[in-house]
Amino acid sequence: MQTLTQLRQLGLFDARVPRYTSYPPATHFKPGFSADTVGDWIRAIPENATISFYVHVPFCRRLCWFCACRTQGTANAEPVQAYVDTVKMELAQIAERLAPGVKIEHLHWGGGTPTLLRPEMITDLAAAVKDMAPLADNAQFSVEIDPNEIDGDRLDALAAAGMNRASIGVQDFDPMIQEVIGRPQSYEITKDAVEGLRERGITSLNADILYGLPHQTKERMADSVQKLLSLGPDRVALFGYAHVPWMAKRQTLIPTEALPSPEGRLELFNTARELFLADGFAEIGIDHFALPTDGLEVAHQNGSMRRNFQGYTEDKSEVLIGVGASSISRYPQGYAQNEPATGKYQGRVRAGELASARGHVFDRDDHLRGRIIELILCDFRADLNQVAVELDASLDELLAMCAGLDEAMPDTTTLVDGVLTIKEHAKPLARIIARHFDAYEMNASGHSQAV
The missing domain is CATH 3.80.30.20 (tm_1862 like domain)
Known part of the structure; x- marks a missing residue:
């Protein structure tokens, strides 16, 4: 079982670990x-x-x-x-x-x-x-x-x-x-x-x-x-x-x-x-x-x-x-965020424009990783067989995304017949485990996974 010291070292109490209310995170x-x-x-x-x-x-x-x-x-x-x-x-x-x-x-x-x-x-x-x-x-x-x-x-x-x-x-x-x-x-x-x-x-x-x-x-x-x-x-x-x-x-x-x-x-x-x-x-x-x-x-x-x-x-x-100012929209194609400053937002809209200022266009990898992250945070498990069917991917492709997880975070998950499950004692680490699948963030060992 993870000790409090180990949890702290892994970043459980680190406010910089995303909450994954979106993938990629708005940052x-x-x-x-x-x-x-x-x-x-x-x-x-x-x-x-x-x-x-x-x-x-x-x-x-x-x-x-x-x-x-x-x-x-x-x-x-x-x-x-x-x-x-x-x-x-x-x-x-x-x-x-x-x-x-x-x-x-x-x-x-x-x-x-x-x-x-x-x-x-x-x-x-x-x-x-x-x-x-x-x-x-x-x-x-x-x-x-x-x-x-x-x-x-x-x-x-x-x-x-x-x-x-x-x-x-x-x-x-x-x-x-x-x-x-x-x-x-x-x-x-x-x-x-x-x-x-x-x-x-x-x-x-x-x-x-x-x-x-x-x-x-x-x-x-x-x-x-x-x-x-x-x-x-x-x-x-x-x-x-x-x-x-x-x-x-x-x-x-x-x-x-x-x-x-x-x-x-x-x-x-x-x-x-x-x-x-x-x-x-x-x-x-x-x-x-x-x-x-x-x-x-x-x-x-x-x-x-x-x-x-x-x-x-x-x-x-x-x-x-x-x-409204700074609001974020999600479409099947990606995310769009309005101008965050109220003055700039109002200026854009009053000029007859949509006020989007930042955003992200999804690619295939985003859909795959985002769905796995969502399942981890919602259910503490991700059936990769189901994700493969849902998103027209191969199971091998999804299994490859799990590579290195057990070494980075030993004794936290199981992967059996394509089903990734977080162990009961490791559920507090769900955000950290999810971060392993995040191609835009840092992985648990501190090395960039950005692509």
């Missing part, structure tokens, strides 16, 4: 990506197809110190209104290129803080999305809710727009930890938000909670998890805090000396994990938990679960279009 997208290419990809979506859609709202009333997302603070509604107007223009540009009959199966508003929008902005933006492409029957429409930035009028607007799933970031309920990470959000105000959602018939709730924050202890972690469970979520993401101040300057405000050790992080994770399992949640992949009746666990059980920029998902759409 390998190429700049100067052609808007004409993206336009062609949109036009190639078949008539009557179902797609997924993401709306990015990059504004926050306050900037949490722990957060590494691309956001900007605002004290008033004027820049938010200008941004919403621009997103509506981008939606119209996409609509011009979409084939007839396309519908949205999964719609997600994220950020930033989507609930920073005033009620009339919510109504206006939701109508613009539906004008571009209507929601399919039984579509899932989820919104990231900030309990500090929600009220009855905005909840009414979201419910009227069709929201049927809410996502709430909890992080930690301890007031002292909240102060240290710049995220004041009491249990009481979070409970009020959840009750407001349920009063409006929105019963599906997923929540994020973090381990590895400064000053977290086993006892504080347990208290926060128990409070979260009292809110009745049906899905939880248990993310490890990634301290990357070289990427997120705000994190320099977080006291490094108060961060838990690798051993402490593992204890915090296991504390939360055991409480979720005891409460009837199923463990999904590397960092998710869901009730047996939740759609994610159903997909997990039947083998249809996928992985995208929101993490684990039951979404099976081949197309995910993102609008």
Whole structure:
């Protein structure tokens, strides 16, 4: 069994190891990506197809110190209104290129803080999305809710727009930890938000909670998890805090000396994990938990679960279009990311252009490696025979990609009759094992595999 020292040496606690919500990771997208290419990809979506859609709202009333997302603070509604107007223009540009009959199966508003929008902005933006492409029957429409930035009028607007799933970031309920990470959000105000959602018939709730924050202890972690469970979520993401101040300057405000050790992080994770399992949640992949009746666990059980920029998902759409600054779209042909700076994004769209700035065109190797990586992270196993049939490859070609894995990470996997399986004790190393198949990253021994 791997010791904690070995796990640390292999990079388990290294924030630079990709989470593989895309392959290749977004850090390998190429700049100067052609808007004409993206336009062609949109036009190639078949008539009557179902797609997924993401709306990015990059504004926050306050900037949490722990957060590494691309956001900007605002004290008033004027820049938010200008941004919403621009997103509506981008939606119209996409609509011009979409084939007839396309519908949205999964719609997600994220950020930033989507609930920073005033009620009339919510109504206006939701109508613009539906004008571009209507929601399919039984579509899932989820919104990231900030309990500090929600009220009855905005909840009414979201419910009227069709929201049927809410996502709430909890992080930690301890007031002292909240102060240290710049995220004041009491249990009481979070409970009020959840009750407001349920009063409006929105019963599906997923929540994020973090381990590895400064000053977290086993006892504080347990208290926060128990409070979260009292809110009745049906899905939880248990993310490890990634301290990357070289990427997120705000994190320099977080006291490094108060961060838990690798051993402490593992204890915090296991504390939360055991409480979720005891409460009837199923463990999904590397960092998710869901009730047996939740759609994610159903997909997990039947083998249809996928992985995208929101993490684990039951979404099976081949197309995910993102609008707004820095949003990323996935098409069968590749990835495209919009201009990350809000000003540049708005300038491009208002000039009548699609705002893509970076991207990646898939080749055959990307499809093969990406599928193996996805299966490893979703199921902790990859049936290479199945992948070969699915992607019209030879088994020998896929087996060759496994070469050197056992030497690089001994006693972590088995490969029998073309089925690669992660051993039970090595499941915490799934991201590291996945990296062995990544032609763009560094392998576990530190040698470049880039091609």
